[in-house]
Structures are given as structure tokens and as C-alpha cells.
Amino acid sequence: MSTAERSTTRPGATPNRRSRQNFETWSWFFMRISGLILFFLALIHFSLTHIFNDVTTTTVSFVAKRWANPFWRVFDWLLLSLGLLHGTNGLRFIMDDYVRNPRKRAALKAFMYALAAALFVLGTITIVTFKGSLAG
Amino acid sequence: MSPESTLYKGKTGQWAFVLHRVTGFLVLMFILLHIIDVSMLNFPRIYNEIHALYGNVLMRLFEVGLLFGLVYHALNGLRVIMIDFFPGSIKNEKSVFYGIFSLTVLLTIIGGFIILRPFFTGSVH
Numbered sequence: 587m588s589t590a591e592r593s594t595t596r597p598g599a600t601p602n603r604r605s606r607q608n609f610e611t612w613s614w615f616f617m618r619i620s621g622l623i624l625f626f627l628a629l630i631h632f633s634l635t636h637i638f639n640d641v642t643t644t645t646v647s648f649v650a651k652r653w654a655n656p657f658w659r660v661f662d663w664l665l666l667s668l669g670l671l672h673g674t675n676g677l678r679f680i681m682d683d684y685v686r687n688p689r690k691r692a693a694l695k696a697f698m699y700a701l702a703a704a705l706f707v708l709g710t711i712t713i714v715t716f717k718g719s720l721a722g
Numbered sequence: 723m724s725p726e727s728t729l730y731k732g733k734t735g736q737w738a739f740v741l742h743r744v745t746g747f748l749v750l751m752f753i754l755l756h757i758i759d760v761s762m763l764n765f766p767r768i769y770n771e772i773h774a775l776y777g778n779v780l781m782r783l784f785e786v787g788l789l790f791g792l793v794y795h796a797l798n799g800l801r802v803i804m805i806d807f808f809p810g811s812i813k814n815e816k817s818v819f820y821g822i823f824s825l826t827v828l829l830t831i832i833g834g835f836i837i838l839r840p841f842f843t844g845s846v847h
Contacts, residue, residue, distance in 0.1 A: 618806060621799040632792055636785055637836050642777035646766040666757065673750035680743060701754070709757045716763045 613675055620672045627665045650718035659713050666709040674702040734819040742798050745791035752788055779841045786834040793833075794826040 635644050652658045677698055685691040762769040775781055801818060804811050812818050 614806075618803050622803060625796045625799065628792055629796060632789065636789070637833055640777070640840060641782070641785065641837070642774065642840070644773055644776075645770050646763060649763060669750075669753050670757075673746070673753055676743075676746045677750060680747065705754060705757045708761050712757075712761045712763055 617672060617675060620668045624665070624668055624672055627661065627668065631662070631665055649716070653713075653716060654718050663710065663713050666713070667706060670702050670706050670709075674698060734816050738798055738801070738819050738822075742795060742802075745795040748791050749788065749795060777840070779838075782837050782841060785837050786830060789833045789837070790826060790830040793829050794822070797822045797826060 635641060639648070653662075678695065681691055681694055681698070685694055759769070759772050762772060776785070801812070801822060
């Protein structure tokens with residue numbers, strides 16, 4: 587960063603701004619990489635549950651058979667975590683653009699992050715604790 | 723108006739961007755709902771009852787909408803990656819957008835036919 591550039595910002599504001607720019611660069615990169623992975627995960631998942639099987643056949647025993655193979659548990663957990671991260675980060679962009687009141691925006695973001703975190707925990711517990719033997 | 727939404731000055735890129743946001747938002751809302759219904763797996767009776775609802779014709783129409791949103795967001799996301807990682811690789815932006823949109827509609831019609839077929843054959847109400 588040149589001294590001319592630095593002089594235009596308040597003293598002490600630079601490190602903060604720089605770390606924010608770093609974060610946004612990582613966020614941009616994450617959206618592309620996770621998007622590319624989700625391209626396959628999400629479309630395969632949808633095809634299996636709505637196209638190659640009818641949705642009414644996706645019962646508990648259907649899931650039990652699928653999750654008997656750890657591969658599909660890992661697959662679904664990746665879809666859960668990447669989907670939530672990618673989606674919540676996307677929603678962050680949307681809130682930055684359309685919720686102009688800073689306090690409302692902060693409150694809305696806090697609510698969204700808490701909701702996403704809670705659902706991440708719920709989904710992870712579901713994938714880890716589900717026992718196929720429960721399926722009658 | 724945000725800087726992003728004025729950047730494209732009303733060309734196809736702006737419509738691609740608006741549709742990307744709307745579909746992304748709707749798919750996320752579905753994911754939130756879907757995590758909750760799947761969490762009922764440890765209560766098999768409730769899970770099966772909820773999933774029987776997904777076979778209802780209204781829910782099937784909703785699933786066709788989800789397919790449209792998912793396919794569009796996925797294909798347009800690839801376009802965004804191409805533009806960002808390989809600048810200049812997309813020569814004709816307009817026709818790439820129309821191509822993506824047409825492919826989305828085509829896949830939605832094919833997938834929609836499969837999803838709605840049980841309704842036409844009378845096996846669901």
C-alpha cells in the first residue's frame with residue numbers, strides 16, 4: 587500500500603480495513619470453490635431423490651439403506667455444511683445490499699448466523715446419530 | 723441501489739445476476755426447511771408422514787420450481803467462475819446467458835415431467 591493511499595484513511599483504520607479486505611477475498615474465493623463442489627453434490631442429490639427415485643419412496647428405510655454406506659453420510663454432511671456456508675454467505679451479500687439500516691442489518695445477520703449454526707448442529711446430529719436399525 | 727446491481731447497466735448480465743440472487747435465496751430457504759424435516763429421521767413415523775406430503779401435487783409443483791432454481795443457480799455459477807477465473811474466455815456474454823437459460827428451461831421441463839408423472843397417471847391425489 588502506498589503512503590498516498592494510507593494518508594487518505596484515518597490513522598489506525600488501516601489494519602482493520604485490510605483484514606476486512608482479506609476476509610472478502612477469501613469469501614469470494616470460497617463462494618467459487620464451494621459453488622463448484624455444490625454443483626455436483628446438489629444436482630446428484632436432487633436427481634437421486636426426485637428423478638431416479640420418486641420422492642414418495644424416500645422413506646426412513648430408503649435413508650437407512652443409503653446411509654448404511656458411510657460414503658453417503660459423508661456426501662450428505664458435505665452437502666449440509668457447504669450448502670449452509672455458501673447459502674448464509676450469499677444471504678450476507680444480500681443483506682449488505684438491501685438492509686441499509688446498520689442496526690437492523692447487524693441484528694438480522696446475527697439472527698441468520700445463529701439459525702444457520704443451529705441447523706448445522708441439528709443436521710450433523712441427525713447424520714451422525716441415525717441408526718438404520720430404527721427403520722421399521 | 724447497490725454498486726453491484728448498477729454495474730451491468732441493464733444488460734443480460736444484470737438479469738443473470740438478479741435471477742442468481744433470487745434462486746440462491748429460494749434454494750437456501752428450502753435447505754433450512756429440509757434440514758428440519760430430515761431431522762425427524764429418528765422419529766420414523768413423523769418422518770414418513772412428512773415425506774408423504776412431498777408426494778402431494780402442490781409439493782411436486784414446488785419441487786419443479788426448486789429444480790429450476792437449482793439448475794439455473796448451478797449453471798450460472800459456472801458462468802461466473804469462467805468470467806472470474808478465466809477472463810476473456812466468454813466471448814459472447816449474451817448468447818452464453820441465453821444458452822444457460824434455455825438449458826435450465828429444458829432440464830426443468832424434462833425433470834418436471836418425471837416429477838409430475840405420478841400425478842398424471844393418477845397414482846397421487
